[in-house]
Amino acid sequence: MRAVTYDSYAPDNSQLRYGEVAEPKVGPGEVLIQVRAAAVNPVDWKVMAGGLDGMMETVFPVVPGWDVAGVVARTGPDTPEFVPGDEVMAYARKDVVQGGTFAEYVAVAATSVARKPAALDWAQAAGLPLAGLTALRSLDRLQLGSGDVLLVHGAAGGVGSLAVQLGWDRGARVIGTASERNHAFVRELGGEPVSYGDGLIERVRALAPDGVTAVADFVGGQLETTLAVLADGGRHVSIADPGVEQHGGHWVWVRPDGAKLAELAAAVDRGALTVEVAQTFPLERTAEAFDASRTGHTRGKLVIEP
Incomplete structure (x- = not known):
């Protein structure tokens, strides 16, 4: 072959x-x-x-x-x-x-x-499979649900774009970092886009003055921003920075799982995920x-x- x-x-x-x-x-x-x-x-x-x-x-x-x-x-x-x-x-x-x-x-x-x-x-x-299972495992580790305010670092990427959709499907409000050229795309997924880079902390605080209750980092190098915008008692995960575990977060490493993949397929079938x-x-x-x-x-x- x-x-x-x-x-x-x-x-x-x-x-x-x-x-x-x-x-x-x-x-x-x-x-x-x-x-x-x-x-x-x-x-x-x-x-x-x-x-x-x-x-x-x-x-x-x-x-x-x-x-x-x-x-x-x-x-x-x-x-x-x-x-x-x-x-x-x-x-x-x-x-x-x-x-x-x-x-x-x-x-x-x-x-x-x-x-x-x-x-x-x-x-x-x-x-x-890999991106969807990573997004799903991240939101499961965050115990994300209705009423949460989720910040997604890298909302237009392969994993982040799926996490935005899954978060919205769970009833959370989703804020996602992305370049300006991808803001319309993030809105289509159900997220509220913010530009990454200098001033990100202030832009997130303007959207969520009381802080966000959950953060999913799919980029890496975002720990300072995450901790600055996280509300008291908030939860955070990263797929790129194992150092989050020293600050109360979880480092997510996805595993093969046909049953969880079938859950994602079901979300696709009901129109909640693409x-x-x-x-x-x-x-x-x-x-x-x-x-x-x-x-x-x-x-x-x-x-x-x-």
């Missing part, structure tokens, strides 16, 4: 290769997914740079990619949940970095897989997709289509 691989860590795209590799084996409790789309996440190129070497085992050559949407090609032994032909999606992170989703096929544990919502196309469905796709790339242009992701200014998701 065709796939993108790298044979060693690199801080750039110099080790990325496009070519033929062996089709993955399908073990008990797994499904083989024919990949229709695979979303790019910053963690993909950070892993390639060795950023998680102290945390996760890596076996080279690595096929990058943790997000996938596609069709079940076949199932391993004792996998009654799915049959060939099912349209599915998954956050396909495994315990070992090796067999990812930037390929024509990927084997995934059935417990990580959920059925694709009919309302999403393949690219949108591929963009939902996925913004910024750009798609063919498999052989994965390096370009990584470069676009590195800019940190993408609205929505970048997606690979084999």
Whole structure:
């Protein structure tokens, strides 16, 4: 099958290769997914740079990619949940970095897989799992509910745009940081946009004079602002800054979870959630997709289509 691989860590795209590799084996409790789309996440190129070497085992050559949407090609032994032909999606992170989703096929544990919502196309469905599960886990850790005032750092990004929608769906008032060119987009999602940068604390306080009750940081480096605008007894999480744990917050690291992914699919089905796709790339242009992701200014998701 065709796939993108790298044979060693690199801080750039110099080790990325496009070519033929062996089709993955399908073990008990797994499904083989024919990949229709695979979303790019910053963690993909950070892993390639060795950023998680102290945390996760890596076996080279690595096929990058943790997000996938596609069709079940076949199932391993004792996998009654799915049959060939099912349209599915998954956050396909495994315990070992090796067999990812930037390929024509990927084997995934059935417990990580959920059925694709009919309302999403393949690219949108591929963009939902990691970002959506991250947003959902963040709001669950915040115990966000009706009456809360939520500040989302990075409200126009892949994770932040989903968190804004999920927060609004829970009855919270949502304030989201974004560049001015994305303010209309944040409003469409149900959020109240504020420009990031100098003066952010004052702008948030103008919207929420009593402070916000919850903060979700999907950018990093926002702890000072978070603590300055958080009301007494407020809660905060970050996916990018483990230092929040020293200040009463939670560092969120999302896990594969097919049942939670099905919750997100249900939100899509009832019209409460959609996925913004910024750009798609063919498999052989994965390096370009990584470069676009590195800019940190993408609205929505970048997606690979084999």
